[in-house]
Amino acid sequence: MDDRWRIWAPMLVIAAVVAGSTALYVSRKSASHPKPNLAQEARLDLTSRNFRPLSTSLEALLADKGYEPVPTQTFSLFRQQAPDFTLKDSSGKPWSLHEHLKAGPVLLVFYYGYHCNHCVSQLFALNDDLAKFSELGVEVVAVSADPVETTRERFRQYGPFKFPVLSDPGNEVAKKYETYLPHPTPGKEGDLLHGTFVITRQGKLMWANRGDGPFTENRTLLHEFAKYEGRLR
Amino acid sequence: MSAVAGLILLCHLSTAAEPRVAFSVKDGWVELVMKQDGKPVADAVVLIHDDRGQSFGEGQTDENGEATFPQPRGESFVVEIKSGSEMADPVRLLNVESGVEPSRVLLSYGLRACCRFKDEGGEAVLVPLTRWTPAPTLVPGESNRWMWLVGGVVVFIAVGGLAACARRR
Numbered sequence: 001m002d003d004r005w006r007i008w009a010p011m012l013v014i015a016a017v018v019a020g021s022t023a024l025y026v027s028r029k030s031a032s033h034p035k036p037n038l039a040q041e042a043r044l045d046l047t048s049r050n051f052r053p054l055s056t057s058l059e060a061l062l063a064d065k066g067y068e069p070v071p072t073q074t075f076s077l078f079r080q081q082a083p084d085f086t087l088k089d090s091s092g093k094p095w096s097l098h099e100h101l102k103a104g105p106v107l108l109v110f111y112y113g114y115h116c117n118h119c120v121s122q123l124f125a126l127n128d129d130l131a132k133f134s135e136l137g138v139e140v141v142a143v144s145a146d147p148v149e150t151t152r153e154r155f156r157q158y159g160p161f162k163f164p165v166l167s168d169p170g171n172e173v174a175k176k177y178e179t180y181l182p183h184p185t186p187g188k189e190g191d192l193l194h195g196t197f198v199i200t201r202q203g204k205l206m207w208a209n210r211g212d213g214p215f216t217e218n219r220t221l222l223h224e225f226a227k228y229e230g231r232l233r
Numbered sequence: 234m235s236a237v238a239g240l241i242l243l244c245h246l247s248t249a250a251e252p253r254v255a256f257s258v259k260d261g262w263v264e265l266v267m268k269q270d271g272k273p274v275a276d277a278v279v280l281i282h283d284d285r286g287q288s289f290g291e292g293q294t295d296e297n298g299e300a301t302f303p304q305p306r307g308e309s310f311v312v313e314i315k316s317g318s319e320m321a322d323p324v325r326l327l328n329v330e331s332g333v334e335p336s337r338v339l340l341s342y343g344l345r346a347c348c349r350f351k352d353e354g355g356e357a358v359l360v361p362l363t364r365w366t367p368a369p370t371l372v373p374g375e376s377n378r379w380m381w382l383v384g385g386v387v388v389f390i391a392v393g394g395l396a397a398c399a400r401r402r
Contacts, residue, residue, distance in 0.1 A: 007394055007397055007398050008394065008398070011390060011391065011394040014390055015387055015390070015391070018383060018386065018387055019387075022380065022383050070339055071253055071254075071255075071335065071337035071338050071339045072335050072337070072338065072339065073322075073338065073339050073340075073341045074322060074323070074324040074325055074335070074338055074341070076325075078325070078327070078334075078335065079327060079334065193344060209339070210341070210344055211341065211344065
């Protein structure tokens with residue numbers, strides 16, 4: 001055997017061992033990394049946004065003349081009939097907007113899905129203040145492209161929300177409400193927005209907020225619904 | 234992890250208070266008051282278009298954040314507001330019996346979306362848009378210090394081997 005190989009062969013063996021053990025270490029480390037607790041992270045996101053559940057009674061909140069609600073953003077469907085849709089809820093049952101509007105106004109929320117902290121945090125905020133929305137006769141409903149199975153799995157992991165969470169495969173309904181902006185090139189993924197819409201019992205869209213972050217000012221939403229329900233003094 | 238940090242940073246930036254604009258109508262004139270964080274926004278450029286998209290008027294807000302213009306006829310009209318170098322999304326106002334609707338508006342800018350939506354094998358995946366992804370860090374940190382050490386040992390062995398080989402020759 002060539003003298004050079006007497007030196008190079010052990011070197012190559014050492015290098016292979018080092019590379020192999022490094023790869024093993026990295027793969028084990030990533031495998032043992034704990035999965036994030038999304039519910040906990042969503043709560044932290046709400047804290048960072050200074051969200052606090054409303055502790056005052058609905059009557060007192062609506063009577064406060066000093067409160068200035070967040071104005072609506074401009075949007076193309078303002079004062080128009082809300083686009084109707086039927087989607088499956090987390091139990092797989094169909095949920096129709098027009099059916100539920102017969103019972104009262106609807107708060108429609110588009111969230112990114114149960115994937116990251118800010119994606120889902122608004123749902124936790126609404127869950128906290130749900131009793132006040134119910135007191136006004138408002139039904140809260142949340143929509144994302146998460147498949148029914150994913151929502152069900154997250155509910156099993158972290159507990160369910162007290163309002164319907166619907167699956168909008170392909171973001172077809174989100175497109176109608178302009179919270180999903182299809183890519184101009186066919187076949188490429190579009191862009192998502194958070195969206196919050198106040199729909200009166202007449203089915204009219206009267207207030208909207210869309211953007212990069214979730215809308216967590218529930219007091220504004222209660223104020224808007226109270227206005228259209230004739231509950232503001 | 235860096236993508237998540239970028240997302241969080243962006244979302245915090247986006248929660249900075251956008252300007253609010255109030256509209257009221259008196260004697261056929263529309264009064265606009267623009268405020269940001271409760272303070273009047275002066276010298277904002279206001280462009281008005283009628284419902285056919287024709288330019289109707291142009292002006293600026295005064296030191297009180299106010300601007301006044303005649304109420305355009307028709308079903309609706311559009312107001313565009315530029316403050317500093319930023320042009321807000323156009324505001325479409327409807328002429329109604331009581332004045333104009335909406336009477337208060339939260340200005341938005343571009344309504345840029347946060348993420349791209351991707352479906353990978355039935356699982357929804359959010360892909361942050363490129364501009365929000367911070368550059369990868371090259372500074373040895375807690376997690377990659379071990380890798381740097383291993384790399385150093387490998388280089389040391391390789392250099393040592395080459396030196397030994399050269400000496401034998």
